[in-house]
Amino acid sequence: MDTMILGLPMIYYVAMITKVLVAFIFVLLTVAYATYAERKIIGHMQVRLGPMRTGWHGLLQPIADGVKLFFKEEIIPSSSSRFAFIIAPLIALIPAFITFAVIPFGGVMEVAGYKIPLQIAGYYDTVAGRIFDVNVGMLYILAMSSLGVYGIVLAGWSSNSKYSLLGGLRASAQMISYELSAGLAVVSVFMLSGTLSLHEIVMQQSAFNGMNWYIFKQPLAFFLFFVCSLAEINRTPFDLPEAESELVSGFCTEYSSMKYAMFFMAEYANMVTVCALSATLFLGGWQGPFADTFTILGPLYFIAKLYFLMFVCIWIRATLPRYRYDQLMYLGWKVLLPVSLLNIVVTGLVGYFISH
Amino acid sequence: MxxxxxxxxxxxxxxxxxxxxxxxxxxxxxxxxxxxxxxxxxxxxxxxxxxxxxxxxxxxxxxxxxxxxxxxxxxxxxxxxTRRHSHMIFFGSIVGFATLFNTVYIVMKSRAATPATTVNVEALKAGHTELIGREMFTNFLLPFEITSILLLVAIVGAVVIAKKKI
Structure with a gap:
């Protein structure tokens, strides 16, 4: 294991590839079973059973759906812009997955005397004795989520259909306006933490067994961030871009087969990322009782928090009706944006008076 | 690598x-x-x-x-x-070549041509975000404020132009 490749030990590469694979497969599986969980939970909330036929209580439903979508005929409308039409699902899908790279999902794991931090974009410096990760982690996530809008805009425009175009325009307007409030909402967390590195933010929330989570210091910021993120990933009650009752299926009306599946996956992968990010920023990430002693507990706590937030997303979908478009814009620009700005000002003032 | x-x-x-x-x-x-x-x-x-x-x-x-x-x-x-816009290509290429010449001149003649010998380790440790923020709110406070007022003017202007009736 002491072989060096390009100045780094062999195990570094092995650990890196393993981390990437594990995280990727985890997100993929979560995405697949989030669709199942969504149907099942909403079903039970509405006193229905949900999928029951495929496997025990419908457990094989996501696999059946995947296989079905895979074998469907691929239709590309003849009057579409071919290149943009083909590339749009990819542009939507890739940012959704790669944002997971900076989210820490566990502490430091020791394998054969080599310390591996459970975060894809991070390494353990043996000289300094601490973990280094992307020190602009949060900015990276904001940058990637601002790229996601291209997939939807291109999909809407290149399909050359009026429903798609309307869906695409709605989606982009919505994503751009709520991205702003989401970004401003997390600024108040950074004012407390003094860093943009997600690893550091998690470590700062470790004291007092969860009483130091940022959700208790910044409840308003958590609320704002979660609501704005729901809007940014086009979840109910902000799912106007694909409002079935008005726009058929919005920007993905003309898509079929695997391309449609890619949009579907992107939507759920975005949900996973947003919930993981909320858990990291506000709910202490992978921290929990005994997580420092038993490394394996870290990922488990993280998954528990992640799944709880995803359950909340599904719960909201089962409960709330859809907003009207003007209500959505009113809420974004005239309620959430001023409130998040005010939150920053209040945080700054309180911080100033505490430190002086 | x-x-x-x-x-x-x-x-x-x-x-x-x-x-x-x-x-x-x-x-x-x-x-x-x-x-x-x-x-x-x-x-x-x-x-x-x-x-x-x-x-x-x-x-x-x-x-x-x-x-x-x-x-x-x-x-x-x-x-x-279309043929109608072909004269634009001519002027565009002039501007393009001028920019290219300018860039080459900058790269060859300016301080960028001599590679930095010392890397500021402290700066790397603190992270650029903090350094940029500190500089921006202390030494460059006035330019920062002027820029933000300019941007505000632009936003208000855009709203006024877009909305006929306010």
Whole structure:
């Protein structure tokens, strides 16, 4: 294991590839079973059973759906812009997955005397004795989520259909306006933490067994961030871009087969990322009782928090009706944006008076 | 490793930059330009400036290009290479060559030509975000405030122009 490749030990590469694979497969599986969980939970909330036929209580439903979508005929409308039409699902899908790279999902794991931090974009410096990760982690996530809008805009425009175009325009307007409030909402967390590195933010929330989570210091910021993120990933009650009752299926009306599946996956992968990010920023990430002693507990706590937030997303979908478009814009620009700005000002003032 | 990575990124950057002017469809040109910006961001990361890279992606690829893509889509310019606009190519190439000459001159003559011998380790440890923030709110406070007022004026102006009746 002491072989060096390009100045780094062999195990570094092995650990890196393993981390990437594990995280990727985890997100993929979560995405697949989030669709199942969504149907099942909403079903039970509405006193229905949900999928029951495929496997025990419908457990094989996501696999059946995947296989079905895979074998469907691929239709590309003849009057579409071919290149943009083909590339749009990819542009939507890739940012959704790669944002997971900076989210820490566990502490430091020791394998054969080599310390591996459970975060894809991070390494353990043996000289300094601490973990280094992307020190602009949060900015990276904001940058990637601002790229996601291209997939939807291109999909809407290149399909050359009026429903798609309307869906695409709605989606982009919505994503751009709520991205702003989401970004401003997390600024108040950074004012407390003094860093943009997600690893550091998690470590700062470790004291007092969860009483130091940022959700208790910044409840308003958590609320704002979660609501704005729901809007940014086009979840109910902000799912106007694909409002079935008005726009058929919005920007993905003309898509079929695997391309449609890619949009579907992107939507759920975005949900996973947003919930993981909320858990990291506000709910202490992978921290929990005994997580420092038993490394394996870290990922488990993280998954528990992640799944709880995803359950909340599904719960909201089962409960709330859809907003009207003007209500959505009113809420974004005239309620959430001023409130998040005010939150920053209040945080700054309180911080100033505490430190002086 | 870094040289190899640099070569790969450079090939992508140059290919996409050529695609920007070679593509017939303006949307594809815009997409290539986004890819070019992405490659630039990669260079910033390789030069130990992750903050700049994130801002590059967020501002250029995420905001400015969205505006450009929107404009192209709403005007629905499909293929724009008619004879009517051929004189623009002439002036465009003049401007392009002037910029190229200027860039070459800067690279050859200025301080950028001499590679930095000392790397500020302290700066790398603190992270650029903190340093930039500190400089911006202490030494460069007045320019910062003037810029924000300028931006505010631009926003108000846009609203006034867009809304006939306020």
């Amino acid at each position: 870094e040289t190899l990575f640099f070569l790969i990124v450079s090939i992508v950057a140059i290919a996409s930059a050529v695609m920007v002017i070679a593509c017939r469809n303006p949307i594809n040109s815009a997409l290539s330009l986004i890819l070019t910006f992405f490659c630039l961001a990669t260079y910033y990361v390789m030069l130990d400036a992750p903050f700049l890279a994130a801002v590059q992606v967020m501002v250029y690829a995420g905001a400015i290009m969205v505006l450009i893509v929107f404009t192209i889509m709403l005007l629905n310019i499909r293929i724009d290479a």
